[in-house]
Amino acid sequence: MKLLFDQNLSPWLCRTLADCFPGAVHVREVGLIEAADGTIWQYAARHGFTIVTKDADFRQRSFLQGHPPKIVWVRLGNCSTKAVEALLRSRSRDIEEFFQDDQKSFLALS
Numbered sequence: 001m002k003l004l005f006d007q008n009l010s011p012w013l014c015r016t017l018a019d020c021f022p023g024a025v026h027v028r029e030v031g032l033i034e035a036a037d038g039t040i041w042q043y044a045a046r047h048g049f050t051i052v053t054k055d056a057d058f059r060q061r062s063f064l065q066g067h068p069p070k071i072v073w074v075r076l077g078n079c080s081t082k083a084v085e086a087l088l089r090s091r092s093r094d095i096e097e098f099f100q101d102d103q104k105s106f107l108a109l110s
Helices: 012-016 037-047 056-065 081-090 092-100
Strands: 003-005 050-053 071-074 106-109
Touching: 003 037, 012 081, 037 050, 037 056, 056 071, 056 106, 071 081, 081 092, 092 106
Parallel strands: 003 050, 050 071, 071 106
Antiparallel strands: none
């Protein structure tokens, strides 16, 4: 499972969650730190990534366009990176099942 963390999430999540999500990358690592959502969307689709984001715009795009890419929407509001890490770690099984399901394109986590 390949995760691409959006610019609104800390790049440190890739390292702290490496045991659950090996190979996860941040948009900063692939030269997309200031890219528009459409560019990130296209990159993720071309390279087989699931986008992890707090941005509701990706939720809308997912409903309109379907997948690929798949979207994991973190609905925690203003919170610490540790809180995001804890959520993703506690829901890693749900994320894995979502990734494997060819019918689903969107997963909201809170």
